[in-house]
Amino acid sequence: xxxxxxxxxxxxxxxxxxxxxxxxxxxxxxxxxxxxxxxxxxxxxxxxxxxxxxxxxxxxxxxxxxxxxxxxxxxxxxxxxxxxxxxxxxxxxxxxxxxxxxxxxxxxxxxxxxxxxxxxxxxxxxxxxxxxxxxxxxxxxxxxxxxxxxxxxxxxxxxxxxxxxxxxxxxxxxxxxxxxxxxxxxxxxxxxxxxxxxxxxxxxxxxxxxxxxxxxxxxxxxxxxxxxxxxxxxxxxxxxxxxxxxxxxxxxxxxxxxxxxxxxxxxxxxxxxxxxxxxxxxxxxxxxxxxxxxxxxxxxxxxxxxxxxxxxxxxxxxxxxxxxxxxxxxxxxxxxxxxxxxxxxxxxxxxxxxxxxxxxxxxxxxxxxxxxxxxxxxxxxxxxxxxxxxxxxxxxxxxxxxxxxxxxxxxxxxxxxxxxxxxxxxxxxxxxxxxxxxxxxxxxxxxxxxxxxxxxxxxxxxxxxxxxxxxxxx
Amino acid sequence: xxxxxxxxxxxxxxxxxxxxxxxxxxxxxxxxxxxxxxxxxxxxxxxxxxxxxxxxxxxxxxxxxxxxxxxxxxxxxxxxxxxxxxxxxxxxxxxxxxxxxxxxxxxxxxxxxxxxxxxxxxxxxxxxxxxxxxxxxxxxxxxxxxxxxxxxxxxxxxxxxxxxxxxxxxxxxxxxxxxxxxxxxxxxxxxxxxxxxxxxxxxxxxxxxxxxxxxxxxxxxxxxxxxxxxxxxxxxxxxxxxxxxxxxxxxxxxxxxxxxxxxxxxxxxxxxxxxxxxxxxxxxxxxxxxxxxxxxxxxxxxxxxxxxxxxxxxxxxxxxxxxxxxxxxxxxxxxxxxxxxxxxxxxxxxxxxxxxxxxxxxxxxxxxxxxxxxxxxxxxxxxxxxxxxxxxxxxxxxxxxxxxxxxxxxxxxxxxxxxxxxxxxxxxxxxxxxxxxxxxxxx
Numbered sequence: 001x002x003x004x005x006x007x008x009x010x011x012x013x014x015x016x017x018x019x020x021x022x023x024x025x026x027x028x029x030x031x032x033x034x035x036x037x038x039x040x041x042x043x044x045x046x047x048x049x050x051x052x053x054x055x056x057x058x059x060x061x062x063x064x065x066x067x068x069x070x071x072x073x074x075x076x077x078x079x080x081x082x083x084x085x086x087x088x089x090x091x092x093x094x095x096x097x098x099x100x101x102x103x104x105x106x107x108x109x110x111x112x113x114x115x116x117x118x119x120x121x122x123x124x125x126x127x128x129x130x131x132x133x134x135x136x137x138x139x140x141x142x143x144x145x146x147x148x149x150x151x152x153x154x155x156x157x158x159x160x161x162x163x164x165x166x167x168x169x170x171x172x173x174x175x176x177x178x179x180x181x182x183x184x185x186x187x188x189x190x191x192x193x194x195x196x197x198x199x200x201x202x203x204x205x206x207x208x209x210x211x212x213x214x215x216x217x218x219x220x221x222x223x224x225x226x227x228x229x230x231x232x233x234x235x236x237x238x239x240x241x242x243x244x245x246x247x248x249x250x251x252x253x254x255x256x257x258x259x260x261x262x263x264x265x266x267x268x269x270x271x272x273x274x275x276x277x278x279x280x281x282x283x284x285x286x287x288x289x290x291x292x293x294x295x296x297x298x299x300x301x302x303x304x305x306x307x308x309x310x311x312x313x314x315x316x317x318x319x320x321x322x323x324x325x326x327x328x329x330x331x332x333x334x335x336x337x338x339x340x341x342x343x344x345x346x347x348x349x350x351x352x353x354x355x356x357x358x359x360x361x362x363x364x365x366x367x368x369x370x371x372x373x374x375x376x377x378x379x380x381x382x383x384x385x386x387x388x389x390x391x392x393x394x395x396x397x398x399x400x401x402x403x404x405x406x407x408x409x410x411x412x413x414x415x416x417x418x419x420x421x422x423x424x425x426x427x428x429x430x431x432x433x434x435x436x437x438x439x440x441x442x443x444x445x446x447x448x449x450x451x452x453x454x455x456x457x458x459x460x461x462x463x464x465x466x467x468x469x470x471x472x473x474x
Numbered sequence: 475x476x477x478x479x480x481x482x483x484x485x486x487x488x489x490x491x492x493x494x495x496x497x498x499x500x501x502x503x504x505x506x507x508x509x510x511x512x513x514x515x516x517x518x519x520x521x522x523x524x525x526x527x528x529x530x531x532x533x534x535x536x537x538x539x540x541x542x543x544x545x546x547x548x549x550x551x552x553x554x555x556x557x558x559x560x561x562x563x564x565x566x567x568x569x570x571x572x573x574x575x576x577x578x579x580x581x582x583x584x585x586x587x588x589x590x591x592x593x594x595x596x597x598x599x600x601x602x603x604x605x606x607x608x609x610x611x612x613x614x615x616x617x618x619x620x621x622x623x624x625x626x627x628x629x630x631x632x633x634x635x636x637x638x639x640x641x642x643x644x645x646x647x648x649x650x651x652x653x654x655x656x657x658x659x660x661x662x663x664x665x666x667x668x669x670x671x672x673x674x675x676x677x678x679x680x681x682x683x684x685x686x687x688x689x690x691x692x693x694x695x696x697x698x699x700x701x702x703x704x705x706x707x708x709x710x711x712x713x714x715x716x717x718x719x720x721x722x723x724x725x726x727x728x729x730x731x732x733x734x735x736x737x738x739x740x741x742x743x744x745x746x747x748x749x750x751x752x753x754x755x756x757x758x759x760x761x762x763x764x765x766x767x768x769x770x771x772x773x774x775x776x777x778x779x780x781x782x783x784x785x786x787x788x789x790x791x792x793x794x795x796x797x798x799x800x801x802x803x804x805x806x807x808x809x810x811x812x813x814x815x816x817x818x819x820x821x822x823x824x825x826x827x828x829x830x831x832x833x834x835x836x837x838x839x840x841x842x843x844x845x846x847x848x849x850x851x852x853x854x855x856x857x858x859x860x861x862x863x864x865x866x867x868x869x870x871x872x873x874x875x876x877x878x879x880x881x882x883x884x885x886x887x888x889x890x891x892x893x894x895x896x897x898x899x900x901x902x903x904x905x906x907x908x909x910x911x912x913x914x915x916x917x
Contacts, residue, residue, distance in 0.1 A: 002536075002565050137564035277692070279538060279566075281566045284568050292884065354690040354691075355690060377645040469873075470877075470903055
C-alpha cells in the first residue's frame with residue numbers, strides 16, 4: 001500500500017485542504033468500524049502514540065492512537081492556518097508540518113515565487129523531506145492551490161518545482177483552482193498565466209477546477225432541495241457539498257464549494273486505498289491519461305451530486321450516473337467535453353457496480369463522444385467496491401479533452417488585455433529576480449499549449465486513415 | 475506429474491485462485507480414487523496434517539489482490555496457498571510494461587526465482603510450469619514476461635505454458651494494445667505454448683449461455699477456470715498406456731505446438747450452461763461432438779448461434795483472408811472428452827483432413843485424450859484446444875490499434891522513461907506481423 005502527501009499552499013489551498021481532511025476522516029470512520037489503523041488509513045494518516053516521548057509512528061495493524069495527516073501546510077499569512085489550528089482539526093496537524101509568514105504575497109505571483117520561494121526554500125524542502133520519510137512507500141504528492149492569487153499561485157508553483165527536483169520519481173498531481181472571469185483580483189490573469197507555465201513544465205497531472213462551475217453546482221443542489229417537489233428530498237449526508245458528519249461545526253461560506261474539490265481528491269484515491277475487482281492506482285492515472293507530456297490537463301466531473309432519500313427510485317439511477325458524468329453541468333470547469341475531442345478518458349467507479357454495468361454504459365455512450373483517431377477506445381476504468389459516504393455508488397470521470405482550450409484561450413485574452421497596457425507590471429518587476437522575459441515566456445508557453453490542442457482538434461472531423469502496416473516478406 | 479503455477483498481477487492471481495478452486499472441488503467430488511489422487515498430486519501438495527496446499531507462487535507489485543486471494547482460499551476450508559509462497563511490493567507497475575519488465579522484474583528477480591525453486595523442489599516430479607497473467611496491465615504483462623524469461627533460463631528443458639487473458643476490446647486500459655504487443659512478441663520466443671482467453675468472448679458466454687444478469691469479473695474468471703480445468707485435469711492419452719498421463723504439459727505442447735511460428739492456442743468447451751440447469755439436461759456424445767466441431771471450424775466459442783453454413787473447402791480453393799468470415803483452418807487440435815460412456819464417443823469427424831493444413835497429416839494433427847470421470851458436475855463434456863486461425867482476427871486488431879497509436883507516438887514517452895526504445899517497439903511489431911502472416915497463410 002502506498003502513501004500520499006498533501007501539500008496545501010495559500011488561502012484557497014488550505015481551505016480546500018482543510019475540507020479534504022475533514023471528509024477523509026469522515027469516510028474512514030464510516031468504513032473502519034474496528035478502530036484499527038489499517039492500510040487504507042495509512043495512505044493519508046500516520047498513527048502516532050503521543051504518550052511515548054519521541055512520538056514515533058506506530059505501524060499498520062494496531063489500534064488507532066492519534067492520527068496525524070500526511071500534509072504540509074504553507075501560507076504566507078497566518079489567518080487561515082491559525083483558524084485550522086484552533087478548529088476541531090488541530091489534533092490532526094503538528095507544528096512541524098506548518099510554514100507560515102505574516103505579511104502575505106499581496107496577490108503577486110513574483111513575491112510568492114521569487115521572494116518567499118527563495119527565503120523559505122530550505123525550510124520547505126526540510127518539511128517535505130520529513131513528511132516523505134514518514135512514508136513507507138511514497139507514491140504521490142497532491143498539491144492544492146489557486147492560480148489567481150500570490151501565495152498559492154507563486155509559492156505553490158515554486159513548491160512544485162522543488163518537488164520535481166527533490167523527489168523526481170514521485171508523481172505530482174496538482175489541483176488548481178482557476179479564477180473565473182469575474183474574479184475580484186485584478187492581476188489574477190498575470191498570476192494564472194505565470195503559474196500555468198510552471199504547471200505545464202513540472203506537473204505530472206493537473207486537475208483544473210473553476211470557481212464558477214463550483215458555484216453552479218452548489219446552486220443546482222440548493223435548488224433541488226428547496227424545490228419542494230415530491231420525491232425530491234435529498235438524503236442526509238449524501239450531497240457532494242455536504243460536510244455533515246465531519247468534525248467541523250456549522251458550515252462556512254466557501255465550504256460547500258470546497259467540499260466538492262475535497263470529494264474529487266477522495267474519489268481519485270479511493271481505488272488505491274480500498275479493494276475492488278479492477279484496481280486503479282495513482283501512477284496508472286498519469287500513464288493512461290497523458291499521451292504527450294505537456295497535455296496533462298484532466299477535466300474532472302463527479303456524479304451523483306446527491307442521492308434522493310426516496311428508496312423507491314429504480315436503478316435507472318446507475319445509467320443516469322454515467323450519462324451525467326459527460327454532461328457539461330457536472331464538469332468542474334466551464335467546458336463541454338461532448339463537443340470537443342477526447343484524447344483519453346478515465347472512469348473511476350465506486351460502490352456496487354459490476355464490470356457488465358460499466359461495459360454497457362461505455363457501449364451506450366461511446367457513439368456520442370468524439371475520440372481522437374488513434375485512441376478510439378481510449379477508456380481507462382477502475383472499480384472500487386467501497387462507496388463514498390451517503391451514496392451506494394459514485395463515478396469520477398477524468399477527461400483529457402480539448403475542451404480545456406477555450407478556458408486557456410480566455411485566460412490568455414485576459415492576460416493580453418492587461419499586458420498590452422503594461423498595467424500593474426511594475427509591482428512584479430520590482431521584485432528581485434523577476435524580469436519581463438518571464439511574462440513573455442509564460443504567454444508563449446500558453447500559446448504553444450493552445451496550439452497543440454488546436455492541432456489535435458483539427459483532426460476531429462477528418463476521417464484519419466489507418467497507418468499502413470509493416471510489410472512482411474512472403 | 476506436478477504443475478507449478480506462477481500467478482502474476484491482478485488478473486493472474488484472480489484467475490489462478492478460481493482455477494485451484496475448480497480443480498480442488500472437482501478432485502474431491504469423490505468419484506474415482508485414481509483421478510482424485512492424480513489431480514491432487516498435480517496441483518497441490520499435502521502437508522503432514524492433510525491440508526492441501528496449492529503448488530503456486532503468487533507475484534504482484536501491490537499487495538491488495540494477493541491478500542484477498544490468500545484469505546479467500548483459506549476461508550474455503552478445502553485448500554489454501556502456502557504461507558510464504560507469495561511476493562508483493564507496495565506500489566504497482568502503473569499499467570506500464572516497461573516499468574514491469576525493466577524495473578520491477580530485474581529488481582525482484584532473486585526473490586521470485588527462489589519462491590519458484592522452493593515449489594519445484596517440493597514436487598516429486600515436475601511436469602512443467604504455467605504462468606498466468608493478463609496482457610493489458612503492467613505487472614502481469616511486463617513482470618510476467620521477465621519472469622518467463624528467467625524461468626526459461628533456469629529450467630531450459632522444462633515445459634513452460636503461458637496462460638494469457640486478453641482484455642475487452644473496448645478499453646480496460648488505454649495502453650493495453652502496446653502492453654499486449656510487447657508481451658506477445660517477447661513471449662513468442664520464450665514460451666512453449668501460449669493459451670489465450672479473451673474477456674469479450676468469455677463475457678458473451680456468461681451473458682448468453684450462463685444467463686448471468688450482472689456479470690462480474692468473478693463470473694468471467696470462473697468460466698476461464700472451468701475451461702482451463704477441463705484441459706489440465708488428469709486424462710488418459712495415447713502415450714499414457716492406460717493410466718492418467720504423467721506428462722500433461724509435455725503432451726499438450728508436443729501435440730499442438732509443433733512449429734515455432736505457431737504457438738497460439740485457443741480453447742472451446744461444450745456444454746456450458748447455468749449450474750442450476752445441469753441436473754435437468756442430458757447429453758449425447760454425437761450431439762456434443764457435432765456442435766463442438768462446428769464451433770471449431772466456424773470459430774465460435776458458444777454452442778448457440780453457430781454458423782452451420784461454414785464448411786471445409788478443398789485445400790486448393792482455400793483463400794486466406796482476414797476480412798471475410800471464413801473457415802477456420804487448424805494446424806493441430808487436441809480433443810479432450812470427459813464423463814460417462816466416453817469410450818463410445820465417435821471422433822472421426824475431427825480427423826477429417828479438410829479441417830487441417832495440408833502439410834501435416836490429420837493423424838498427426840489430431841490428438842485425443844479421454845477421462846471416464848465427469849468434470850465439474852457435467853455428466854459429459856468435451857473440450858478442444860486448438861492451434862488454429864481462431865485468434866488471428868483478434869491479434870490483428872490488437873496489432874492494428876497499437877500501430878495506429880504508435881504512428882502518432884502517443885504515450886511513447888511513458889515507456890521510454892523506463893528503458894524501452896522506439897526500436898524495441900518496432901521489433902515487437904515486426905515479430906507479430908510475422909506471426910499474423912504465418913497464420914493467415916495457413917491453408
